[in-house]
Amino acid sequence: MKMFKGFQLRQKIANIIIKDHVIRYVELKQTTPLILSRCEERYLPSGIIQEGKIVDRETLETILEECVSDWKLKNRRVRFIVPDPVVVIRTISLPKGLEEDEIRSYLFMELGTTIHLPFEEPVFDYTILERTNEKLVILLFAAPEHIVKSYSELLEDVKLRPIAADISPLCIYRLFHTADQTKKEEHLLLVQVDLSAINVSAFHQHRPVFMRQLLFEGKFEQWEKKVDAFGNIVLEWKGKEDEPLRQLEDVYKEIERVMSFYRFSIQQGNGQISRILLTGDHPYLPQIYATMRERFDIVEMLSENLIVSDNSKTIPPSYHLALGLALKEGTS
Structure with missing residues (x-):
């Protein structure tokens, strides 16, 4: 006897983001159109x-165990993100004669000897940027193995089953691409402004070209948690009144520097940023968007019509990263 297809239950994959200040989780009901089944968050001390x-692994494990219990995630498969501060992205020229199936072995041999990274024993992935008769150029993504392993083992210890890791620029780009807000020929700058850092990454030909991160000095305990009219937790600043605004001024200057670096150093004057895509979980994101529109005039945010929630609840930009992770293919 065969079960009716409509009665088959398929366990969804959990998508978890663990940042310095928060744990977030999303689950999709379907991807076309993009319907969100559930989103949760838990702020960290x-x-x-x-x-x-x-x-503080012990405290983090206790909090994550509570999340797994409260969100009913025990024994679920899970995707997670490698933290931005430990990720290195480099453009590297390789011997032009290397075949596709030889690249990974070559990188295993040369990382730490002819190819230098700011840490030992990396985990890595790559994408081919250019292959001609004259040269072979790849984009290398790398992170310290012990840090990636610390997150994977943490998830296993709280009865989750990690199946895939990703990096935030790829997740954010994936989400904007789903919204049809990316074009292959454009030079796009993704700006992710979070509570503790800004992550800036450039994409061209649907590929990342470089990534840079700027950390903020502000302390998380100076933000006070409140609940808004939609039931979402929002943060209000309780420190020195001008401090977040001063930090944001640094953000705009950094974006200008990155755009100049991209135009003159990376593109050698032959290309420049044509559009800026803005997201993040910073409480002042609407003000940041307004200011950036005035300064750069090429800024846009994710289309509000892209995401539909099961309960019609408004989905704040703070969940964009987890949504982009949920759209990762090949692990469902």
Whole structure:
């Protein structure tokens, strides 16, 4: 006897983001159109994770166990993101004669010897940027193996089953691409402004070209949690009144520097940023968007019509990263 197809239950994959200040989780009902089944978040006390590195594992494990229990995720398959501060993206020229199936082995041999990274024993992936008779150029993504392993083992210890890791620029780009807000010929700058850092990454030909991160000095405990009219947790600043605005001024200057670097150093004057895509979980994101529109005039945010929620609840930009992770293919 065969079960009716409509009665088959398929366990969804959990998509978890763990940042210095928060744990977020989303689950999709379907991808076309994009319908969100569930989203949850749990803010972390200051100091448990610092610049992507787990400092107080015992407390973090306790909190994550509570999340797994409250969100009913036990034994679920899970995707997670490698923290931005530990990720390195490099453009590297390889011997032009290397075949496709030889590249990974070559990188295994040369990382740490002829190809230098700011850490030992990396985990890595790559994409081919250019292959001609004269040269072979790849984009290398790398992170310290022990840090990636610390997150994977943490997830396993709270009865989850990690099946895939990703990096935030690829997740954010994937989401904007789903919204039909990317074009292959354009030079796009993704700007992700979060509570503790800004991540800036450039894309061309649907590929990342480089990534840069700027950390903020502000302390998380100076933000007070409140619940808005939609039932979402929002943060209000309780420190020195001008401090977040001063930090944001640094953000705009950094974006200008990145755009100049991209135009003159990376593109050698032959290309420049044509559009800026803005997202993030910073409480001042609407003000940031307004200011950036005035300064750059090429800024846009994710289309509000892209995401539909099961309960018609408004989905804030703070969940965009997890949504982009949920759209990762090949692991469902």
